[in-house]
Amino acid sequence: MSVRPGARFDLDDYAALVEAVLARGYAIQDYAGADPAARDLILRHDVDFDLQAAVEMGAVEAARDWRSTYFVLLRSEFYNLLAPASKTALLALLDHGHEVGLHFDASLYRPDELIEAAAREARMLGDWIGRAVTAFSFHRPNPERLSDSIAVPGMINAYDARYFRAMGYCSDSRGAWHHGHPLDHPALSEGRALHLLTHPIWWTGSGNPQRRIEGFLDQRTALLDVEAARNCSAYVPRRS
Numbered sequence: 001m002s003v004r005p006g007a008r009f010d011l012d013d014y015a016a017l018v019e020a021v022l023a024r025g026y027a028i029q030d031y032a033g034a035d036p037a038a039r040d041l042i043l044r045h046d047v048d049f050d051l052q053a054a055v056e057m058g059a060v061e062a063a064r065d066w067r068s069t070y071f072v073l074l075r076s077e078f079y080n081l082l083a084p085a086s087k088t089a090l091l092a093l094l095d096h097g098h099e100v101g102l103h104f105d106a107s108l109y110r111p112d113e114l115i116e117a118a119a120r121e122a123r124m125l126g127d128w129i130g131r132a133v134t135a136f137s138f139h140r141p142n143p144e145r146l147s148d149s150i151a152v153p154g155m156i157n158a159y160d161a162r163y164f165r166a167m168g169y170c171s172d173s174r175g176a177w178h179h180g181h182p183l184d185h186p187a188l189s190e191g192r193a194l195h196l197l198t199h200p201i202w203w204t205g206s207g208n209p210q211r212r213i214e215g216f217l218d219q220r221t222a223l224l225d226v227e228a229a230r231n232c233s234a235y236v237p238r239r240s
């Protein structure tokens with residue numbers, strides 16, 4: 001029996017999943033161009049952990065001439081956008097024709113600060129990558145924030161009702177299709193747009209979600225170990 005696309009969670013499988021949606025008459029669109037009533041497909045990625053995984057995924061998409069949007073965190077402990085390798089990763093995504101959006105952690109702010117904070121983070125990110133950042137998505141949004149979605153002037157909110165309700169919305173949160181497989185989404189049979197959110201960490205590496213995050217943490221620790229030794233001769237790498 002053949003395995004259904006989107007069940008194996010690797011990059012070939014991701015490509016097969018997108019191809020299966022395209023085979024139903026869908027065309028890939030960006031946020032500004034997508035029409036909820038058309039067979040449009042938005043490819044969205046929230047980069048919660050690993051920018052290198054995002055670059056791998058972006059290369060797979062670019063090889064097929066697909067364009068997507070990568071939402072990146074400014075205030076994460078897992079990666080630093082200003083680090084040299086991160087800049088290289090961001091430029092690689094842009095070189096492949098993808099958009100870079102702001103992944104915004106609203107839990108770090110008071111409710112009355114959110115609009116200005118999102119606008120400020122988007123400006124900072126835009127300055128750093130040398131182009132305007134016009135879309136944002138919430139990191140781990142709470143249900144209240146989704147129903148009462150904030151409007152940031154000049155920016156697209158990926159959780160706006162247009163993208164979250166008028167379009168079919170499907171996410172691989174926690175490394176599985178907990179709310180249904182994308183190919184089973186009613187939007188596909190109704191010919192409505194599909195907003196597909198995938199997290200690069202779940203499609204690279206191997207094993208279950210626990211193991212994939214452990215693999216990322218191991219890599220990150222190894223990198224910090226080398227960097228500590230490079231920056232301080234009093235430190236001997238543990239892994240040398």
Ligand SMILES: [Zn+2]
Nearest residue numbers: 046048139140
């Ligand atoms: Zn997130």
